[in-house]
Amino acid sequence: MRQTPSTIGILFAALTILSCAGQMLHRGAHRHRPSGDSRTVPDTNAVRVSTRQIVLEFTEYVERRSVEESIFISPPVGILEFDWSGTELTIGFPDTLRKNTTYVVNVGTDIVDVRARNRMASGFTLAFSTGDSIDQGWISGRVYDEKPVGVMLFAYILDDIRPDTLDPTRTKPDFVVQTGGGGNYRLSNIPLKSYRLFAVRDEYRNFLYDRGIDQIGIASGDVVLGPLRPGRGGINFLLTQEDTTRIAWRAPPRSTRGWSRSGSASLRIRSTSNPRPSPSATP
Secondary structure, eight states: OOOOGGGOOEEEEEEEESSOTTOEEOTTOOOOOOSSSOOOSSOTTEESOOEEEEEEEESSOBOHHHHHTTEEEESOOSSOEEEEETTEEEEEOOSOOOTTOEEEEEEOSOOBBTTTOOBOSSOEEEEEESSSSOOOEEEEEEEESSSOTTOEEEEEEOTTSOGGGOOTTTOOOSEEEEOOGGGEEEEEEEOSSEEEEEEEOOTTOSSSOOTTTSEEEEOSSOEEOBTTBOEEOOOEEEOEEOOOSEEEEOOOOSOOSSEEBTTSTTEEEEOSSSOOOOOOOOO
8 A cells, every 4th residue: 555645754753862961841841742652862842951963763764865865953063974773863963062052953854765755744843952941933934836845944043143244145044944745834943033034945955045056935024033922924935046147135124924036125136147127026
């Protein structure tokens, strides 16, 4: 019998602790209990965590390369090392974790099983903190395209930079997540700060926007999260392909509704040959 995409799952997502003194579940947090004979060490939403390894076990055999290309850890922890044993994957990373920081491990939807080549129906998220609390900010929305699954969402923190200098062709994002079924996405457990978002079909998987290669969508405005409004929904994107050779970015208006394509009010385009008007912004 052919299996459906939803049959691919993760039995457990465990942090292999090298120094585990003082770990505890964040009070009030939802305990993650995956299906099957599961174990978590510690649970998602654990605090006071110290580790340099993460262990994932899948419910069936999966294509290893598809998994290794679908693991995203935010904030970045350096070049990941992968060690397989059957359906179990140990992910090692060289960097020491930052103090008082929430880390989010996103397992994307490009994973396929070996037997039927089915994809995961939705991604999996594991959050933990090296401090005493878990960040509770979130941003969600949808990417509109003929093939909306597997698009990368790049989120950049604006609080400590000049927003008009941000260039996604040169700067890697602070947080990354991949779209699931229908192009839906959700960035979870992020700090309550200001963000600029881009949707990128990241062909090279280098966490940069490569003009002429990648498709891109740009949010209609920056997103500001705070104590009174820790989450924002409806941040949508429409992908388009740019064939220009030079792009200058400028700060968009602080609006969080609707969607836009590249060439909107948040983007100025200059071509080095055969200049043409920029596409008009979509309301």
